[in-house]
Amino acid sequence: MDIIVKKIIAEVKKGNQQAFAELMDLYKDKVYHIAYRMLGNVHEAQDVAQEAFLRAYTNIDSYDINRKFSTWLFRIATNLAIDRIRKKKPDFHLEDQVAGTEDLTYYSQISADVDLPEDQVVQLEMQEWIQQEIMELPPKYRAAIILKYLEDLSLKEISEILNLPVATVKTRIHRGREALRKRLRD
Amino acid sequence: MACSQENQKHIYKYLDEEMTLLEKKQFEAHIMKCDECHAQLRELRKTVAIIQSASHFEAPKGFTDNVMKQLPKQSKSQTWKNFMRKHPFILAAATFFLIFAVSLSAAFSDDDKEIVVKGEGQFIVDETRGVVIIPEGESISGDLIVRNGDIEIAGEVTGNITVINGEYLLASAEQVSGEIEEINQFMDWLWFQTKSFFSEVVNFADDSESDNHSD
Ligand SMILES: [Zn+2]
Numbered sequence: 001m002d003i004i005v006k007k008i009i010a011e012v013k014k015g016n017q018q019a020f021a022e023l024m025d026l027y028k029d030k031v032y033h034i035a036y037r038m039l040g041n042v043h044e045a046q047d048v049a050q051e052a053f054l055r056a057y058t059n060i061d062s063y064d065i066n067r068k069f070s071t072w073l074f075r076i077a078t079n080l081a082i083d084r085i086r087k088k089k090p091d092f093h094l095e096d097q098v099a100g101t102e103d104l105t106y107y108s109q110i111s112a113d114v115d116l117p118e119d120q121v122v123q124l125e126m127q128e129w130i131q132q133e134i135m136e137l138p139p140k141y142r143a144a145i146i147l148k149y150l151e152d153l154s155l156k157e158i159s160e161i162l163n164l165p166v167a168t169v170k171t172r173i174h175r176g177r178e179a180l181r182k183r184l185r186d
Numbered sequence: 187m188a189c190s191q192e193n194q195k196h197i198y199k200y201l202d203e204e205m206t207l208l209e210k211k212q213f214e215a216h217i218m219k220c221d222e223c224h225a226q227l228r229e230l231r232k233t234v235a236i237i238q239s240a241s242h243f244e245a246p247k248g249f250t251d252n253v254m255k256q257l258p259k260q261s262k263s264q265t266w267k268n269f270m271r272k273h274p275f276i277l278a279a280a281t282f283f284l285i286f287a288v289s290l291s292a293a294f295s296d297d298d299k300e301i302v303v304k305g306e307g308q309f310i311v312d313e314t315r316g317v318v319i320i321p322e323g324e325s326i327s328g329d330l331i332v333r334n335g336d337i338e339i340a341g342e343v344t345g346n347i348t349v350i351n352g353e354y355l356l357a358s359a360e361q362v363s364g365e366i367e368e369i370n371q372f373m374d375w376l377w378f379q380t381k382s383f384f385s386e387v388v389n390f391a392d393d394s395e396s397d398n399h400s401d
Contacts (some may be wrong), residue, residue, distance in 0.1 A: 017257055024250045032245035046246055053253045106243060130240045149237045174198050181226075181233040 005069050021058055027070065028053070031077045032150065033074050037082035037146045040135045042105045048084055052077035068157070075161045078143050085139045105131060133183055141176030148173050189222045197227050201234075305330035305343075317355070 006025065012020035031052055036045035043148050056063075063072050107128040110116075116124065134142060147158045159166045188194040199205050205213065217224045301311060302396035303318050310319040318332045322340040329345035330337070336352045347354065347366045354366050389391050 017254065019248055021254055024253060028249050029242070032249065033242055036243075037240070042282055046249070049245065050249070050253050050256070054256055057253075070282040076350070080280070101284055110387065126239075132237060134237070149234060150240055150242075170202075176357070177230060177233060181229045182239065184233050184236060185229055 006065060009060070009063070009065060009069060012057070013065075023069075024053055027073055030070070031073060034074060034092035034146060034151065035081050036106060036180065037131070037134060037150055038078065038139070038142060039084060040131055042106055042109055043104055044084060048080045049077065052080055055080070071157055071160045074147070074151075075163070078147075078161055079166055082139050082143065107131070134178060136183065137176050137179055141172050144169055145176040145180070187222060188226050193220070193223050194226075194389040195222060197230065200227065201230055243313050301335035303331070303335075307343075311335070316352070 008023050012023060032045055035048040039045050056073055062126060082155040105128055107124045137145060139182050143162060147153045147161060155166050155169055159169045188197055200213050305326045306328050308324045308328050310321060314320060317336045317338050320326055320339045320341040320343060324341035326343040330343050331348045332352055333350040338355045339347050349368045354368055
């Protein structure tokens with residue numbers, strides 16, 4: 001995998017745009033997933049994920065081929081997502097959802113498309129609820145929790161993605177986990 | 187909550203699997219007796235399990251195409267680089283002002299197939315067609331040897347031309363001052379090698395009368 005990725009990136013660095021399409025196909029799902037978990041909205045997730053790839057493309061020369069590509073890419077994506085959250089009005093996702101944006105979660109989109117059997121509806125509701133709980137976390141804890149428990153990344157990788165010392169990452173995971181525990185207890 | 191600050195830390199260490207075997211045993215023994223720590227540990231485990239049960243999903247359809255459409259148009263130098271990458275046959279209109287030997291794609295093909303050029307001047311190597319081109323207006327001063335490729339001359343060569351395992355294409359005689367020799371058999375090649383070896387080292391008997399009156 002690593003060798004293939006390195007070869008593809010070397011091509012991209014030479015200016016081969018088609019190679020970049022191959023690179024995207026390898027990472028788009030993960031980048032989109034991280035963006036969605038950070039933002040909780042399919043449109044914004046797509047926006048941020050696409051922007052992340054565009055930036056990766058234009059800055060590919062600054063990517064050090066000896067480092068892990070996914071770390072570099074996820075860093076761009078999480079930074080963009082955190083920026084996006086900061087720019088939003090503080091209570092945007094609570095108040096403005098009433099105004100017709102409530103159908104923008106991944107699950108509401110699925111359930112809007114088809115009639116689902118009861119057990120799957122329950123599944124979707126459960127999934128929707130998990131995302132809501134993630135969204136309740138402050139962004140800095142949210143990022144750490146997503147990378148750790150949804151992407152299953154090591155503390156070292158997370159520390160590189162978030163540009164924070166490992167100890168700080170640990171603290172954020174602990175605090176995020178604790179905040180979720182308190183909410184989920186009820 | 188945990189029964190003490192200390193045990194709070196232990197819970198995290200336990201969950202993060204950062205305990206030594208001994209610490210783990212001691213802490214497990216504590217949990218058996220302490221409801222508070224036990225409850226918190228259980229809740230945290232449940233929390234993690236719930237978060238991890240969040241499903242993964244794919245990027246929307248057309249995602250890659252969408253981004254590809256937005257990529258910056260390639261600059262001229264970029265397009266040129268791309269062209270060079272897609273058409274590696276034009277290695278370069280390489281300029282060499284010393285006697286040289288070029289062997290192409292040495293890394294990828296066996297010795298038999300690489301094009302070897304020996305001469306002094308400017309030329310182009312078209313690797314796909316296997317042709318060495320002396321472009322119009324260019325001049326090779328002295329002899330030119332091409333091995334494993336054809337030679338196409340639009341410019342000028344002042345010396346002799348030897349083509350080994352190749353052909354001499356498209357040129358009028360005026361453009362070449364010396365002789366043109368094509369060598370396509372192994373024995374011919376060997377003969378050529380031997381002959382040139384001798385003519386360089388010793389004065390080969392047959393040739394010595396016609397030219398070469400060195401010193
Ligand atoms: Zn205790």
